[in-house]
Amino acid sequence: MRFSAFSLLRNAFTGHEEWPPFWRFPEPKPSYDVIVIGGGGHGLATAYYLAKEHGIRNVAVLERGWLGGGNTGRNTTIVRSNYLWDESAAIYEHALQLFETLSEELNLNVMLSQRGVLNLAHTPGDVREAVRRVHANRLNGIDAEWLDAKQVKDFCPIVNISPDVRYPVLGATLQRRAGVARHDAVAWGYARAADALGVDIIQGCEVTGFDIAGGRVRGVQTSKGTIGAGRVGIVAAGHNSVLAAMAGVRLPLQSHPLQALVSEPVKPVHNCVVMSNAVHVYVSQSDKGELVMGAGIDGYNSYAQRGSFHVIEHQMAACLELFPIFSRLRMMRSWGGIVDVCPDASPIIGALPVQDLYINGGWGTGGFKATPGSGHVFAWTLAKGEAHPLAKPFALERFTTGALIDEHGAAAVAH
Amino acid sequence: MTAFRLPDGGRIDRSQKLRFHFDGRPLEGYQGDTLASALLANDVFLVGRSFKYHRPRGVMSAGAEETNALVAVGEGGRLDTNSRATMVELYDGLVAQSLNRWPSLGFDVSAINGWLAPFLVAGFYYKTFMWPRRLWQSLYEPAIRRDLLVVGGGRSGLREALAAARTGARVVLCDEQSESPATTSTELSALPNAVVLARTTVFGYYDDNFLCAVESDARRQRRLWHFRAKRVVLATGAHERPLVFGGNDRPGVMLASAVDTYLRRYAVAPGKRVVVFTNNDGGHQRAKTFRELGIEVAAVIDSREGPVITRTLGGRRVEAVEVGGARIACDLVAMAGGWSPVVHLYSQAQGKLRWDEKKLCFVPDTCRQRVRVVGRANGEFPDHGIEPLWEVNADKAFVDFQSDVVARDVHLAAQEGFASVEHFKRYTTTGMSTDQGKTSNINALAILAGATGRSIAETGTTTFRPPYTPVAYGVLAGRDLGDFLEPIRVTPIHDWHAAHGAVFENVGQWKRPWYYGPQMHAAVQREAKAARTALGVLDASTLGKIDIQGRDAGRFLDRVYTGTFSNLAVGKARYGLMCREDGMIFDDGVTTRLAENHFHMTTTTGGAARVLDWLEEYLQTEWPELEVYCTTVTEQWATVAVAGPKARELMAEIAPGLEDLAFMTYREGRVAGLDARVFRISFTGELSYEINVPGDQGLALWQAVIDAGTKHGIAPYGTETMHLLRAEKGFIIVGQETDGTVTPYDLGLDWAVAKQKDFVGRRSLTRPDTRRADRKQLVGLLPADPREVLPEGAQLTEVDVALPRGHGSRPVPMVGHVTSSYMSPNLGRSFALALVRSGRSRIGTELYVPLEGRAAKVRLAAPVFIK
Amino acid sequence: MLLIRCPWCGPRDETEFRCGGEAHVARPPDPQALDDAAWAEYVFIRSNPKGWFRERWVHAAGCRRWFNAERHTVTHEIRRTYSKE
Numbered sequence A: 001m002r003f004s005a006f007s008l009l010r011n012a013f014t015g016h017e018e019w020p021p022f023w024r025f026p027e028p029k030p031s032y033d034v035i036v037i038g039g040g041g042h043g044l045a046t047a048y049y050l051a052k053e054h055g056i057r058n059v060a061v062l063e064r065g066w067l068g069g070g071n072t073g074r075n076t077t078i079v080r081s082n083y084l085w086d087e088s089a090a091i092y093e094h095a096l097q098l099f100e101t102l103s104e105e106l107n108l109n110v111m112l113s114q115r116g117v118l119n120l121a122h123t124p125g126d127v128r129e130a131v132r133r134v135h136a137n138r139l140n141g142i143d144a145e146w147l148d149a150k151q152v153k154d155f156c157p158i159v160n161i162s163p164d165v166r167y168p169v170l171g172a173t174l175q176r177r178a179g180v181a182r183h184d185a186v187a188w189g190y191a192r193a194a195d196a197l198g199v200d201i202i203q204g205c206e207v208t209g210f211d212i213a214g215g216r217v218r219g220v221q222t223s224k225g226t227i228g229a230g231r232v233g234i235v236a237a238g239h240n241s242v243l244a245a246m247a248g249v250r251l252p253l254q255s256h257p258l259q260a261l262v263s264e265p266v267k268p269v270h271n272c273v274v275m276s277n278a279v280h281v282y283v284s285q286s287d288k289g290e291l292v293m294g295a296g297i298d299g300y301n302s303y304a305q306r307g308s309f310h311v312i313e314h315q316m317a318a319c320l321e322l323f324p325i326f327s328r329l330r331m332m333r334s335w336g337g338i339v340d341v342c343p344d345a346s347p348i349i350g351a352l353p354v355q356d357l358y359i360n361g362g363w364g365t366g367g368f369k370a371t372p373g374s375g376h377v378f379a380w381t382l383a384k385g386e387a388h389p390l391a392k393p394f395a396l397e398r399f400t401t402g403a404l405i406d407e408h409g410a411a412a413v414a415h
Numbered sequence B: 001m002t003a004f005r006l007p008d009g010g011r012i013d014r015s016q017k018l019r020f021h022f023d024g025r026p027l028e029g030y031q032g033d034t035l036a037s038a039l040l041a042n043d044v045f046l047v048g049r050s051f052k053y054h055r056p057r058g059v060m061s062a063g064a065e066e067t068n069a070l071v072a073v074g075e076g077g078r079l080d081t082n083s084r085a086t087m088v089e090l091y092d093g094l095v096a097q098s099l100n101r102w103p104s105l106g107f108d109v110s111a112i113n114g115w116l117a118p119f120l121v122a123g124f125y126y127k128t129f130m131w132p133r134r135l136w137q138s139l140y141e142p143a144i145r146r147d148l149l150v151v152g153g154g155r156s157g158l159r160e161a162l163a164a165a166r167t168g169a170r171v172v173l174c175d176e177q178s179e180s181p182a183t184t185s186t187e188l189s190a191l192p193n194a195v196v197l198a199r200t201t202v203f204g205y206y207d208d209n210f211l212c213a214v215e216s217d218a219r220r221q222r223r224l225w226h227f228r229a230k231r232v233v234l235a236t237g238a239h240e241r242p243l244v245f246g247g248n249d250r251p252g253v254m255l256a257s258a259v260d261t262y263l264r265r266y267a268v269a270p271g272k273r274v275v276v277f278t279n280n281d282g283g284h285q286r287a288k289t290f291r292e293l294g295i296e297v298a299a300v301i302d303s304r305e306g307p308v309i310t311r312t313l314g315g316r317r318v319e320a321v322e323v324g325g326a327r328i329a330c331d332l333v334a335m336a337g338g339w340s341p342v343v344h345l346y347s348q349a350q351g352k353l354r355w356d357e358k359k360l361c362f363v364p365d366t367c368r369q370r371v372r373v374v375g376r377a378n379g380e381f382p383d384h385g386i387e388p389l390w391e392v393n394a395d396k397a398f399v400d401f402q403s404d405v406v407a408r409d410v411h412l413a414a415q416e417g418f419a420s421v422e423h424f425k426r427y428t429t430t431g432m433s434t435d436q437g438k439t440s441n442i443n444a445l446a447i448l449a450g451a452t453g454r455s456i457a458e459t460g461t462t463t464f465r466p467p468y469t470p471v472a473y474g475v476l477a478g479r480d481l482g483d484f485l486e487p488i489r490v491t492p493i494h495d496w497h498a499a500h501g502a503v504f505e506n507v508g509q510w511k512r513p514w515y516y517g518p519q520m521h522a523a524v525q526r527e528a529k530a531a532r533t534a535l536g537v538l539d540a541s542t543l544g545k546i547d548i549q550g551r552d553a554g555r556f557l558d559r560v561y562t563g564t565f566s567n568l569a570v571g572k573a574r575y576g577l578m579c580r581e582d583g584m585i586f587d588d589g590v591t592t593r594l595a596e597n598h599f600h601m602t603t604t605t606g607g608a609a610r611v612l613d614w615l616e617e618y619l620q621t622e623w624p625e626l627e628v629y630c631t632t633v634t635e636q637w638a639t640v641a642v643a644g645p646k647a648r649e650l651m652a653e654i655a656p657g658l659e660d661l662a663f664m665t666y667r668e669g670r671v672a673g674l675d676a677r678v679f680r681i682s683f684t685g686e687l688s689y690e691i692n693v694p695g696d697q698g699l700a701l702w703q704a705v706i707d708a709g710t711k712h713g714i715a716p717y718g719t720e721t722m723h724l725l726r727a728e729k730g731f732i733i734v735g736q737e738t739d740g741t742v743t744p745y746d747l748g749l750d751w752a753v754a755k756q757k758d759f760v761g762r763r764s765l766t767r768p769d770t771r772r773a774d775r776k777q778l779v780g781l782l783p784a785d786p787r788e789v790l791p792e793g794a795q796l797t798e799v800d801v802a803l804p805r806g807h808g809s810r811p812v813p814m815v816g817h818v819t820s821s822y823m824s825p826n827l828g829r830s831f832a833l834a835l836v837r838s839g840r841s842r843i844g845t846e847l848y849v850p851l852e853g854r855a856a857k858v859r860l861a862a863p864v865f866i867k
Numbered sequence C: 001m002l003l004i005r006c007p008w009c010g011p012r013d014e015t016e017f018r019c020g021g022e023a024h025v026a027r028p029p030d031p032q033a034l035d036d037a038a039w040a041e042y043v044f045i046r047s048n049p050k051g052w053f054r055e056r057w058v059h060a061a062g063c064r065r066w067f068n069a070e071r072h073t074v075t076h077e078i079r080r081t082y083s084k085e
């Protein structure tokens, strides 16, 4: 099976005993060329590519808590690029390709494990949509396969394909290059690399307002004082609406709790990632042996990083339907994140109506996989003051023109 | 032999011997033992190995906080992995195994259940998790709403429960142990308004005083409890902390409180000669008790007074400790490192914690929910003059035993910049194993604080998350499995279909006959042919039906449908489309005016509930001034659709007078002797009648139709044939020709969109993107090879290419995709529907459908194949 | 699992309800009179505050009636539910 032996994360990342500090703990300078708000994976990646690819090193990442402590450190780490529409396929595939070389790029093992992601189909309608996506993916240069139930069983022996269950498995799409990566390592890797290039990552620094004059953003107010900025990028996931509101901008985003959980560790038993939109399940097994599982989204708005328990119960039932073998496994820990859900299940990347103010958000329930690509195109956008070609279709504008990129089919439970 | 059973004492029943097996060895214990106490009584110390260093590990505690003694209990389908031996009650015949197969860590699930072993039939779950059923029914319901929920049956919990119960309040008390002061209180058990649940662990505390617990019987049958309590009292006690010194993980090193429990509750001496290691007066008190119970106390090492234990010596068992260079022989080390109140549930309830400098622990501070913390959980214990001793500088000084994290790791993490508690935790994995750091979190936090030059209060604590102790998936899923995962809806005619070989399709929660088997292709060809040349019959009962009445019903329909319904004549029917406010098609169906203020709306099968909700939402929230009432009548009416050239003859026979009904009209009458509503509407394009009778007469009607239709060669047909027939006519299916991005205009349904009135979604149809000329439009496809049935979902291209491999291949522009595709016995060839960019203007031209190894050429046609 | 007070049925478990998002956003009386941006604002944009929030709920598995709630999006406290403003 494709598992690395379990060892302490530290060793797994580095294989070393001694490292210099991963990052500095700088105090903010009076001003920066670019300020990135939000020290999650996307914000840190943005800062890294600003410094590395655009030579803009006078950059600060402002993080209200600890870096990587938002959704980046809370997600179920599924990485894939098999989205339906051309625009999405392009940006997620860009991200996946960056992921494939990220460990070398950052000199830190981000534990990308391309163990394959199955998206199960349970109804003829699911099958039709799955085939549609497989064909679209392949024509877009993305690996994708359609497996029938028997092939699903061969690929993932523990999944129950009995025709006698409530929603039998009729088949699945498979992206072999998809898989999981270590979320913390991604955040820490980008942070360390950005820090080394001179980016100031300022933790415990909450943005509380913007200095806007003449329709232009000049800086931000923070819990550590006012900091000047040439350009500002908001990359605050669940808090994007709150920050945009500080600048007087309303976004088509709603913040909802999304929960996840892990089981007690067990021996390798599940060697791929299985997702099912119809019964709302996605499961993988971590290197530590825990089964990592995502639950559904709670229906109400919340900033509380916790959801309701019935969501988890429902999740469990759906999980056991597919994996009766897990019945006596135990849930060890559950938690929640705040996801910024966009009406078309696609991100918003680009300029806001205030000059020099930009957003990279709306990644909702599925943005971890996009981290490198999102940071890469957003850095380009911030550096040049104009949308990266891959980012262009994701402009806020689309809600006015109607050119939505509806990924509900590919994103539904969305990870 | 170092550990042994005391000759008398303890709260065990020595008259009841229990036999059990541990790692294949037959052993004996007593009723009242836990697996841990019985093992210790048998001098079995080694109960596992650590996963990283493969170090021998023994029992450390006597409770839920156990970090080392993880065992697998049971066999076959009843096997529980990672069970804490300290919490497993002994029973006769118990079988347990140590998890010393680490470092491959823990347990092999596949070995447990033998993949899908026969016992995993549906009933298995109920038997296991709902036993005993009667108790479930009688207790579960009344207990869910209570005045007071007390968690913890120790003295303070009992006191609270009694005080409330005496006033008549309805009280539930849960305690994770099989025995506690609460379970033995005769006063409490005599009060009818109080329920005591032993072996019941409250594991989650959620919003609005909603708490969840797992109750287990002595043999690990479990059930889940939901509580909604007006008030909650947490009397969850405190956990003693280990001390961090070299080799503190060696079997024989235990918490002093655990040694005490083994001695007094189980009459087991875990050793003969003990060294007590402490940083507070509590250690001295323990030493006194040990002596009284006949255990030799070799020394009490008090860090406040002088040298400390730097390390333990021994192999799989402690043999001595080293103190300031001297050796003290012993076979047991009792650690008394101070106490941590069990604040997990309080923290889950969003309660804030405060660091108590004097007692060196976090105590509850404030909480928004109606909860009170009492007793030791509230830090109500003497400080015992405790002085910090967070670590002894030594090798292999364990902080988190299960994760094998040593004090040095904490320092290293701090040095590497992982100074935030959460970073540190993730970096070192401290507190992330099955015990979730119950005994390690505070020590780790304090060492981290020291290493980063901050106070503990500044360093903070991590949030405690549910569950308090791990909970089996099966318990959480409960009975919502198999057929209970989602309700199954069947029509009144279902059994007939099943008896006649129908293969069913899940459509939402409904089971619909997909085709009448055994083989789909042959069945569909036969069914479709019959419907076009003679007579077919479809069970259309699952179609959503909404009864709409009221003075403003017509006006209301004008607003929710793209078309106009207020001008529909009584007795007439009309096809309607619904859009969301974004202009995208959301549902469709035929609505009939039964009377001036009375309409019968039909919806798609899957959309029925959604549409009703949506209508209600608009009525209640946007247009409360309209007088309209919507009622679902989907299940009130069974619907039988007869279609085909012989349909009129059939109707003449079973419903004389109704056969002449005009197209798109409706009449009430008698069909086969049953009161019926008959609609002359058609989804197949054939001469067709949809006959509605009250649900319970659906089968009678169906049977009558079949009987009368036999001479006409009637064939029942399923959804697949229905789809084929409608596609031949170019009729769309919402969800197949649409995907949430398709407007009425895209489908060429302009005629169904009124020009002169507002309706939901209208404004969106004139946005720049919805006005584009090159939107995807519905067209027909005729494959160049008439035998070629294109895969539904396949993409269309302008170039003749095979489906590329995918990764690394150059993107090929796509211009659309196949939405529906069939082999038509009526056309004698295959055909398809597709959404194609600028499709209408491409009619007559050719495109390609890339497939494995080749492309299929197709000609675009108008999406109507049978006129 | 929130406890929600339906104005008609009293306090019931969250599972009986469905949340309908921000309250007091009226459908424009004449959508055709709006420009694309104003229409987009109505269709896609809702407040998303951190703090007190007036939102709509429907007692879907109960009386099926819509009502409003004033709920805190961090503590989840429901200060009041009401049927008419």
Ligand SMILES: Cc1cc2nc3c(=O)[nH]c(=O)nc-3n(C[C@H](O)[C@H](O)[C@H](O)COP(=O)(O)OP(=O)(O)OC[C@H]3O[C@@H](n4cnc5c(N)ncnc54)[C@H](O)[C@@H]3O)c2cc1C
Pocket (backbone or CB within 6 Å): A037, A038, A039, A040, A041, A042, A043, A062, A063, A064, A065, A066, A067, A068, A069, A070, A071, A072, A073, A074, A075, A076, A077, A078, A079, A205, A206, A207, A208, A235, A236, A237, A238, A239, A243, A258, A259, A260, A294, A335, A336, A337, A338, A339, A363, A364, A365, A366, A367, A368, A369, A370, A414, A415
């Ligand atoms: C349970 C769960 C499971 C998921 N599973 C997957 C998955 O399997 N695959 C996948 O691709 N995606 C998944 N996601 C989504 C994914 O986690 C996110 O899309 C992604 O991590 C977002 O990254 P980010 O950097 O934008 O956000 P975050 O990591 O949330 O970073 C935003 C940061 O902004 C900071 N911030 C907020 N307000 C302020 C302020 N005023 N001042 C300063 N800083 C501020 C926050 O503290 C936070 O650290 C999941 C999400 C959750 C919650």
Ligand SMILES: [Zn+2]
Pocket (backbone or CB within 6 Å): C006, C007, C008, C009, C010, C059, C062, C063, C064, C065
């Ligand atoms: Zn109600």
